[in-house]
Amino acid sequence: MTESITHTLDDITAWLFEHIVQPAMYQLGLMDWAEDAVDWIEFGLFGIFSIIVVYVVCRPLEAWWPVEPVTDRRAIRTDILYTLLTRLGLLPLIAFVLLNSLSAWWEGTVADSGFVPPTLENLIPGLREMPVLAFALYVVILDFGEYWRHRFQHSFRWWWALHSIHHAQRQMTFWTDDRNHILDEIIGALWFGAIALLIGVPPGQFPLLVLISRLAESLSHANVKLSFGRVGERLIVSPRFHRAHHGVLSAAEHGKNYAVLFPVWDWIFGTADFRRDVFPRTGDPEGPEALATGGWVRQQFVGLKRMAGAIAGRSGN
Amino acid sequence: MRRRALLLGSPLLLLARPAAAANELVYVLNSGDSSISVIDADSRQEMRRIPALREVHHLVLSPDGRDLLIADSGGNEIFFVDPATGDVRRRERISNPYHLDFTPDGRHLVICSLRRNQVDIYQASDLTLLARLRMPDKPSHMAFRPDGKVVYVTLQGSGTVAAVSLETRTPMWEAPVGREPAGIVWHRGKLIVGVMGADHFAVMNPETREIERQIQIGRGAHTIFIQPDGKALWATSRVQSRLAEIDPSTLDVRRVIELPGGPDCIAFAPDGAIWTTLRWAGRIARVDPRTGEYETIRVGRSPHGIFVQPGRVES
Numbered sequence: 063m064t065e066s067i068t069h070t071l072d073d074i075t076a077w078l079f080e081h082i083v084q085p086a087m088y089q090l091g092l093m094d095w096a097e098d099a100v101d102w103i104e105f106g107l108f109g110i111f112s113i114i115v116v117y118v119v120c121r122p123l124e125a126w127w128p129v130e131p132v133t134d135r136r137a138i139r140t141d142i143l144y145t146l147l148t149r150l151g152l153l154p155l156i157a158f159v160l161l162n163s164l165s166a167w168w169e170g171t172v173a174d175s176g177f178v179p180p181t182l183e184n185l186i187p188g189l190r191e192m193p194v195l196a197f198a199l200y201v202v203i204l205d206f207g208e209y210w211r212h213r214f215q216h217s218f219r220w221w222w223a224l225h226s227i228h229h230a231q232r233q234m235t236f237w238t239d240d241r242n243h244i245l246d247e248i249i250g251a252l253w254f255g256a257i258a259l260l261i262g263v264p265p266g267q268f269p270l271l272v273l274i275s276r277l278a279e280s281l282s283h284a285n286v287k288l289s290f291g292r293v294g295e296r297l298i299v300s301p302r303f304h305r306a307h308h309g310v311l312s313a314a315e316h317g318k319n320y321a322v323l324f325p326v327w328d329w330i331f332g333t334a335d336f337r338r339d340v341f342p343r344t345g346d347p348e349g350p351e352a353l354a355t356g357g358w359v360r361q362q363f364v365g366l367k368r369m370a371g372a373i374a375g376r377s378g379n
Numbered sequence: 380m381r382r383r384a385l386l387l388g389s390p391l392l393l394l395a396r397p398a399a400a401a402n403e404l405v406y407v408l409n410s411g412d413s414s415i416s417v418i419d420a421d422s423r424q425e426m427r428r429i430p431a432l433r434e435v436h437h438l439v440l441s442p443d444g445r446d447l448l449i450a451d452s453g454g455n456e457i458f459f460v461d462p463a464t465g466d467v468r469r470r471e472r473i474s475n476p477y478h479l480d481f482t483p484d485g486r487h488l489v490i491c492s493l494r495r496n497q498v499d500i501y502q503a504s505d506l507t508l509l510a511r512l513r514m515p516d517k518p519s520h521m522a523f524r525p526d527g528k529v530v531y532v533t534l535q536g537s538g539t540v541a542a543v544s545l546e547t548r549t550p551m552w553e554a555p556v557g558r559e560p561a562g563i564v565w566h567r568g569k570l571i572v573g574v575m576g577a578d579h580f581a582v583m584n585p586e587t588r589e590i591e592r593q594i595q596i597g598r599g600a601h602t603i604f605i606q607p608d609g610k611a612l613w614a615t616s617r618v619q620s621r622l623a624e625i626d627p628s629t630l631d632v633r634r635v636i637e638l639p640g641g642p643d644c645i646a647f648a649p650d651g652a653i654w655t656t657l658r659w660a661g662r663i664a665r666v667d668p669r670t671g672e673y674e675t676i677r678v679g680r681s682p683h684g685i686f687v688q689p690g691r692v693e694s
Contacts, residue, residue, distance in 0.1 A: 069661075072680055076659040080620070080641060084659075088598055088618045093559045093576045094517070094536055096617070100411075100659065100681065170495045170513065173474045178455050181432055184472065193413075193430055263453070265413050265433060 068269060071111065075103045098158075102151050109149035112273050116280045120236035123286040129305065129341045130285060134233040136355070141237035143358050148240040153247060160248070165255070172259065181262030193265055200264035201275060202324065207257045209327035211250065212320040221249075223368035227361050230353035232345035234308055236284040243365040278323055283308075289338045296325055296336070306335045309342030401463060403690035405646070405654055407663055408435040408449065409679025415449060416678040417465045418663070420648060420687070423676050427465055432456060437478045437644075437684040442485030442503070447686060450476035452494065462688040471506050474499065478520050482527040487545060489530050491518040498532055500548055510548035514541060520602070522563045522570060524585070531570055531585065533560035540572060540583060554588035556581050562602030566612065566627070573600040573614065580614055582630060594630055596623040604645045611668075613653060615642040622655060622666060636671045638664055646687040656682040 079100050087096055132138070147153045172179065182196055182203075183189045189196040215225035224243040231238050242250075282304035289295060289302035299321050307319035318335040321327045328334035345354060352364045403420035408431075415429040432454025439448050440462065447462040450473075457479070458470045475492040481503055482489065488501040498518050500510045516536025523530050529551065532541045538558050542551040558576025569591070570583040579593040580600050599618025603625075606613060611633070612625040622636040622645075640657030642664070647653060653666040661680050666673040 072661050076640070076661065080639070080659050084599070084618055084641075088576070091558060091576055093599065093618075096575075097681075166494060166496060169475070170497060173492070173495050173497060174511065174513075178472045178474050180472075181454060183432055183454075184456075190430065190432075262455075263433065 067111075071104070071107050071269075075100065075107055078103050078107075102155060105154065106151045108269060108272075109151060112276050113145065113149055115273060116236060116277055119277060120281055120284045120286075123281075123288065124235060124284055127287045128285050129287045129301075130233075130343070132233065132235075132285070134355070137231060137233045138235055138237055140356075140358055140361070141231065141235065141241050144242070145237050145240045147358075148242075148247070153244055156244070168255075179259050179262060183262075185261070194271075197264055197271055200261070201271070203261060204254070204257060204264070205321070205323045206327060207253065208322040209320050209331075211253050212322065213317075213333075215246070216317045216320070220369050220372040221246075223372045224249075224365050226346050226349045226368070227353050227365050229308060229344075229346045230349045230361075231308075232343070232354055234283055234285060234305070234344040236280045238283040239280045243362060245366065245369070275323060282322075287341055292338070295338060296329060299323055299325055302338060302341060303336075305341055305344065306337070308344040309340075310345050310347050401691050403648060404462070404465070404688040405648075405663070406438065406447065406449075406460075406462070406465075406684075406686040406688065407656060407678045407682045408438060408684040409681065410434050410436050410683040411661075411680030413451075413454075414679050415460075415465075416682075418676060418678070420652075420654075420665075420690070423665075423674070425676075425678065428679070429460070429465060429467065431458070435684070437476075438686050439480050440686070442481050447688075448479065448488075449684075450479050450490070452477045452492070462686070463691075473501075473506070477518075480521055480523070482530070482545060483523055483525060484527045486527075489521055489523075489545075491521055491532060493517050493519055493535065498530075498543060500543075500545065512543060512548070512550060514550075515539070515553070519560065520562050522565045524565060529585075531563060531565070533563050533572060535559050535561060535575070538576075540570065542585065552588060554583070556583060556590065561600075562604075562614075564603050564605060564612070566605065571603055571612070571630075573602055575599055575601055575617070578616070578619070592630070594625060594632065596625075596632060596635065597621040601642075602644055604647070607647050613645055615645065615655065617641045617643060617658065622653070624668070634671065636666060636673070638666070638673060640664070640675070643683055644685050646685045648687045649689045654685055654687055656685050658682065 083099050182199055215221045224246040227243050228241050282299045282301055284301045286301050290300040303319050318333055319328055320333055352360050405418040405420050407416040413431045413433050416425050417427045419426050431451045434453030435449055435451050437450050446459040448457050450457050452475050456470050457473050457476055459468045475495045476490045477493040478491040486503055488503045490499045496514050498512045498514055502509055515534055519533045519535040521530050521532045528546055530543050534541055538555055539553045540556045541553040544551050556572050557574035560572050561575045562573040564571050570585055572581045574581050578598045579595045581590045582592045584591050596614050597616035597619030599616045601615045601617045603614040612627055614623045620639050622638045622642050624633040626633050640660030642655045643658040645655045653668055655664050657664055662675040662677050664673045664675045
């Protein structure tokens with residue numbers, strides 16, 4: 063079944079590229095980017111597919127056992143826009159265009175130093191024959207990196223000014239996962255690139271596993287009164303676990319439950335809150351109203367302004 | 380006594396044993412899947428799939444024919460494969476290898492790194508890096524002057540061809556050739572370059588650096604290969620999806636075969652068949668050059684480099 067889904071997506075990608083995108087790129091003199099365009103079509107199609115899967119799983123759960131009633135549909139619509147911009151590839155495409163020259167320069171500089179970035183499979187040769195295990199190990203290490211990035215987002219005032227957009231949502235649903243400032247996404251890409259310098263980038267042939275991790279991240283934001291039980295809460299981030307992180311008393315440096323996929327990091331570093339009966343209200347009471355109820359453009363602008371203010375040493379609001 | 384009879388008889392038994400045939404194998408680099416498909420050319424079946432690290436694009440046979448060098452650009456390594464069996468013999472960590480080839484005398488291995496804007500010159504015997512040249516933008520494919528003293532590299536992002544001296548290991552010149560040049564061959568004193576942003580191959584005189592003529596084959600002209608017997612050149616276009624046969628003397632297009640799926644690299648089989656990767660279709664095609672008919676076989680995603688290992692009879 064996985065193979066037939068993959069083949070179907072590949073065939074649609076090939077048709078779109080060969081009959082629509084490539085001829086257009088040829089006319090526009092953009093053939094230098096033809097191979098990258100294939101990747102972006104795949105990204106977009108996979109994004110559509112993953113949005114459908116996430117919706118099919120999360121929406122019934124939210125309808126079945128919500129934590130709170132939906133009172134602000136406009137705020138949810140803004141989150142849907144964030145999701146579409148991110149998952150369909152528009153924002154990642156902008157980041158790619160902005161960072162591509164920097165990336166080529168950086169990789170060339172690293173190469174000139176004589177350092178050849180390794181991969182996990184170089185470091186642990188046995189993984190060559192076990193690509194799924196190699197991928198799983200990448201997920202664990204990158205999740206560890208995400209835990210620390212997330213902690214830093216809450217620790218540095220300038221970074222919190224950007225990240226507070228994510229926390230400002232008072233009507234948190236599974237759509238909230240992608241509610242991030244574009245500059246925060248770019249910093250995330252640089253963070254990922256730094257880790258990749260040490261362990262390489264994960265292999266890209268496991269769309270099903272990527273889909274599962276995306277589903278888990280979206281589900282953790284869902285408006286559903288769901289805990290995974292005494293053991294499960296310690297294995298994978300649940301909607302309960304992550305809602306505690308988004309709680310009104312957890313904003314900025316008071317945070318708990320920073321983990322993205324695996325709560326074990328919070329457990330190890332003493333930031334875990336495993337109380338299974340706590341489903342707090344979400345939002346950032348200290349943040350400006352525009353971050354909670356403003357549109358996408360306004361939120362981006364205010365986030366940037368607050369970051370500049372934080373760097374200049376002014377009040378964050 | 381019985382044992383002695385058996386020993387005496389064993390050579391006869393060996394002679395009587397039917398010869399074991401090693402089938403012709405086709406190696407396909409699935410750049411989007413991090414794998415290499417090994418296809419049995421007779422049955423058209425995929426015999427095995429060799430895992431790579433990240434992104435395999437091009438490959439080359441070592442001068443002694445013993446190793447097939449497969450470049451994994453994203454994985455920063457080249458692995459050495461026994462072309463007869465597909466077994467991986469060893470791996471070498473190399474910075475972002477994209478297109479690669481040995482100099483005609485086999486002493487040097489030149490590697491283009493498309494993403495890192497570098498051309499590396501290695502000593503072929505032990506892969507010692509002799510020189511790393513920083514190039515303007517996206518060094519893509521290469522061709523050697525037959526005396527092995529100069530390598531010509533297409534610069535996809537710059538729209539130029541650069542000449543690099545392998546004696547001094549320094550760039551010699553750079554000349555415009557057209558938008559997004561890709562494949563390049565040396566042919567009878569000229570360079571023939573696929574101009575991907577246009578519909579033709581450019582014929583460049585490396586002495587004057589002038590474009591002397593254009594060979595129209597279709598939009599997205601990409602790579603070009605010389606048939607082993609030298610009686611034809613075969614060129615691909617990826618936008619118009621064509622395979623074109625070119626007369627080696629006149630450089631006129633003899634015929635065009637429409638081949639949907641974005642034909643890219645080409646390999647020739649001993650029986651004359653042409654194998655080509657169909658980049659966008661996740662397939663390869665086996666083309667009969669006599670009739671122009673073709674059949675396709677599904678492989679991995681974004682197949683790029685391709686190589687045919689001739690079959691042989693083992694007695």
